[in-house]
Amino acid sequence: MPESQDEQFGPRLPVHVDASGRAGISALAWHSLIITEHPDAFRSTVTVAVYPSLSVTRILQTPVRVERSQQITDSIRVGTIFCFLRAGRLTAEQGGNTVRMSAGSLVVLSGYQPYVLTSETSVDMTQVLISRGNLVTFGAADYRGGVRELPRTTLARSTYQFLSTFTDDLPHPETATGTSSEQALRAMLAGILNDASETRTVTAAADVARSVHVTDYINTHSRDATLSPDTVAAALNVSLRQVQRDLASSNSTFTEKVRARRLRDAIDLLRDPSWAGTTLDVIAATTGFGTLSRMRRAFQAVHSSTPQSFRANIPPTGNAGISSPF
Known part of the structure; x- marks a missing residue:
């Protein structure tokens, strides 16, 4: 050996x-x-x-x-x-x-x-x-x-063809043909590896960009009570599976992102003096929760509180003491 x-x-x-x-x-x-x-x-x-x-x-x-x-x-x-x-x-x-x-x-x-x-x-x-x-x-x-x-790129296919011919009649290592063939093969294999690394980098960047795009769409349309993964996928012209993968890449789920955004909007309205006389049912409908019971469950899950308690404890300064999820 x-x-x-x-x-x-x-x-x-x-x-x-x-x-x-x-x-x-x-x-x-x-x-x-x-x-x-x-x-x-x-x-x-x-x-x-x-x-x-x-x-x-x-x-x-x-x-x-x-x-x-x-x-x-x-x-x-x-x-x-x-x-x-x-x-x-x-x-x-x-x-x-x-x-x-x-x-x-x-x-x-x-x-x-x-x-x-x-x-x-x-x-x-x-x-x-x-x-x-x-x-x-x-x-x-x-x-x-x-x-x-490795992806079957044009370079990879060309290298495959070169190797097929090369191995049918391997040249002597110390001849000019052997030396030039070795250099050519090494250059092609390095190129394949570099192409694959660049593809992976570009793909990763695209995944991040798409994940941000999904989040932006959710934040913009969170007040729509019919918002769902299917409607997001249709609006962005991607598959449902892709939406789920993009959200998973940001360590979140569709439900979590939508709930966080709607809670933020609800808290903003509860703090807004101009909405002080608005019923909680209207705020729930406006922010996309649809019903007060759904908004209440979201508050309890995230803040261990209720919308009623939150509104009742807003100090004159408007600082409610409960941080926004964002």
Whole structure:
């Protein structure tokens, strides 16, 4: 087993290995624990080439569970792992995340954490292992999160096609073709990772913006007694599920936001001297509660008081001693 990062990624000629049965499982144990209910039927055909900054491996393998421990992960010293599934079905687990892959899927795994790959069928996949720190040249850091499926962008599809051709005839690492192919592959993979990070940032920003938009709509229309998640979704032209997700992202629910806004409006009216002669029923209807009983339940739930008690205890200064929910 390689003992250092330099030894692991020292340029080596492409090699082809056929591993089968219990002997094959033992031969591969230096880098992974292989678990199968039928060890005698195990088959794995591996073609690998090692370049100064990365290794490329094509694997054709029968159904199996592959576990890479923290100890092995630390010894191999890989920074980032890309896994392209060419055929079959595979489940990848790492860092609390699970990704179910099918033909054409691309995932990224951290080279710093243990992981598990479980194939439900025979698989044909290509793995690219980038040594630690070797994506920095192209503006990407080593990936340290849990396993993550990457979007099938134009760049990802182009990289997939490049790898398919590349692994059919792996170039010698120390030739001009090998060197330029290694650089091109590293640049494309860094680009995929950067695109995915930017997409996630943009998506997160959009989620926040949409959550604010939902809240603004609720605050503006809270006096409408018919206001509901469905009416908000229809007005904003999004799905009901999206409205619920947006509210959850702000650690709130539709009911809580509506109640908070209506309570604020009710408190403002109860404090307003020009509304001193207005009945509580009218205030309840005006603020969207609809009925006095609903407004009373809201006051009791949030302030452990009633609208009547609140109004009776308003001091001459208008400071009621009960803070607004906002």
